Amino acid sequence: MTKKPVVLVIMDGVGKGDGGPGDAVKLANTPNLDRLFATCPHNWLKAHGTAVGLPTDDDMGNSEVGHNALGCGQIYSQGAKLVGESIETGALFQSETWKGLVANCNENGKAFHFLGLLSDGNVHSNIHHLFALLRHAHAEGVKRAYCHILLDGRDVPATSALEYVAQLEDLLRELNTEGCDYAIASGGGRMQITMDRYEANWPMVEAGWRTHVQGLARRFPSAKEAIETYRAETNCIDQDLPAFVVERNGQPVATIANGDSVVLYNFRGDRAQEISLAFDCKDFDKFDRGDYTGVDFAGMLEYDGDLKIPTHYLVQPPVIKNTLTELLCAHNLREYAVSETQKYGHVTYFWNGNRSGKVSEELETYEEIPSDVIPFDQAPAMKSKEITDCMVKAMESGKYDFLRCNFPNGDMVGHTGNIEAVVKAMEYVDEGVGRIIEAGKRLGYVVLVTADHGNADQMLETKKGKTSIRTAHSLNPVPFIVYDPGVEHTLKEGKFGLANVAPTVATLLGLTPPACWEESML
Numbered sequence: 001m002t003k004k005p006v007v008l009v010i011m012d013g014v015g016k017g018d019g020g021p022g023d024a025v026k027l028a029n030t031p032n033l034d035r036l037f038a039t040c041p042h043n044w045l046k047a048h049g050t051a052v053g054l055p056t057d058d059d060m061g062n063s064e065v066g067h068n069a070l071g072c073g074q075i076y077s078q079g080a081k082l083v084g085e086s087i088e089t090g091a092l093f094q095s096e097t098w099k100g101l102v103a104n105c106n107e108n109g110k111a112f113h114f115l116g117l118l119s120d121g122n123v124h125s126n127i128h129h130l131f132a133l134l135r136h137a138h139a140e141g142v143k144r145a146y147c148h149i150l151l152d153g154r155d156v157p158a159t160s161a162l163e164y165v166a167q168l169e170d171l172l173r174e175l176n177t178e179g180c181d182y183a184i185a186s187g188g189g190r191m192q193i194t195m196d197r198y199e200a201n202w203p204m205v206e207a208g209w210r211t212h213v214q215g216l217a218r219r220f221p222s223a224k225e226a227i228e229t230y231r232a233e234t235n236c237i238d239q240d241l242p243a244f245v246v247e248r249n250g251q252p253v254a255t256i257a258n259g260d261s262v263v264l265y266n267f268r269g270d271r272a273q274e275i276s277l278a279f280d281c282k283d284f285d286k287f288d289r290g291d292y293t294g295v296d297f298a299g300m301l302e303y304d305g306d307l308k309i310p311t312h313y314l315v316q317p318p319v320i321k322n323t324l325t326e327l328l329c330a331h332n333l334r335e336y337a338v339s340e341t342q343k344y345g346h347v348t349y350f351w352n353g354n355r356s357g358k359v360s361e362e363l364e365t366y367e368e369i370p371s372d373v374i375p376f377d378q379a380p381a382m383k384s385k386e387i388t389d390c391m392v393k394a395m396e397s398g399k400y401d402f403l404r405c406n407f408p409n410g411d412m413v414g415h416t417g418n419i420e421a422v423v424k425a426m427e428y429v430d431e432g433v434g435r436i437i438e439a440g441k442r443l444g445y446v447v448l449v450t451a452d453h454g455n456a457d458q459m460l461e462t463k464k465g466k467t468s469i470r471t472a473h474s475l476n477p478v479p480f481i482v483y484d485p486g487v488e489h490t491l492k493e494g495k496f497g498l499a500n501v502a503p504t505v506a507t508l509l510g511l512t513p514p515a516c517w518e519e520s521m522l
């Protein structure tokens, strides 16, 4: 077995499509990837459902669960599953945190607010979790409950928001019993307010704060009217719809007032951390919170195990142990990771089991290239050139034993639904892969090419005979290619998933994968 240093290229959101008109990976001109598939050993890995710890094989993969599995060589039950189980067993409602939130409403006459992504995408949240929380709050005597809804259209069909709003309004009507006020109070598209990640765009979070907490957005009599009006005026898909406040008798239905109880019901951490900090931090300095003095705040999960964000949460996340980084550090091996802001946390925080800290400051080097704040279909190259430059430079330095990068293009442009731009995005990824392969050959590296889940490979979907643009991830398998010129590798036959990548990297580096890991493909 060779003991060359190893490079892992993660092409975010690049799976194996059906080769049809919605398969932007196939439509793109990708001479480098074509050559790799024609000449190198490769497998197709399962990147969705149970292979990455999600409840069922109907669940598409996503960056969190994908990078968790890639980085730890194991399959952990993930947030989507753990929250579902905690609701089912009732453990969530027995927690001190939940009891405290309810008691604050019942004993101090405060309102209960539920903030989160309104869909059944099961990537960041699940509307059924929200429904369970609302029902329980009502059964436990909470009189006033308000929903602050972030419209999805990114993990679910692009214009499906009204279906989820209708389901929520039905439940709220049922819970509006004598003396109760249960209502939607505010909302907006998830790419406009509240759900920024990795500090790419704090003004987005501030816009969410003004909407949910201060009631300062355009007012409508209902969420439905807000969505319909904005659609007609802007032609935007759900994720990009502007913020709105629901009003009644000339006043916002409810704003999040000092002392109220607030649950952020998203379970995934990347896009939940900034707004959590805004609610949770005493000395918060990212924007002016007005006359805010504090609320009883809880996240659905703990979003960062190292930074302890947020202070209070309802469900314990998977505690991911024995990661590849831990193994490498134990053997004094040096690692390097790079991406641009939008995926920087994916190759660091998600990769290392949702921990933002390092195992070893000395052995780990992480580099972030600032992302632009623009719709990515307008610039499908994103920072692929800069990521490649950094990677090649790190390879040339000869300092590192294991290097990884994430090219966001297939995924970030894929989510815009603009097929033409996604084709270009894939061509930029291919260029980056080509340069890294060339450097690998010149400098003596093994280069592995893979992905965390599909997206660019399925840009169209047909439902009930109607074909429309797909903005969500696909359920397709992803490639795993071994480029090691001059060395014969035989990949084992069998069914493999993302969790088989870390053991394969360990094997290439001459290390024995821990017994708790999945098996190496070599």
Ligand SMILES: O=C(O)[C@H](O)COP(=O)(O)O
Binding pocket: 012, 013, 061, 062, 063, 064, 123, 124, 154, 155, 271, 411, 415
């Ligand atoms: O957060 C997002 O952008 C999407 O919901 C999921 O995309 P990702 O899992 O690739 O980040």
Ligand SMILES: [Mn+2]
Binding pocket: 012, 013, 062, 063, 064, 066, 411, 452, 453
């Ligand atoms: Mn991804």
Ligand SMILES: [Mn+2]
Binding pocket: 013, 063, 411, 412, 415, 455, 473
């Ligand atoms: Mn994505």
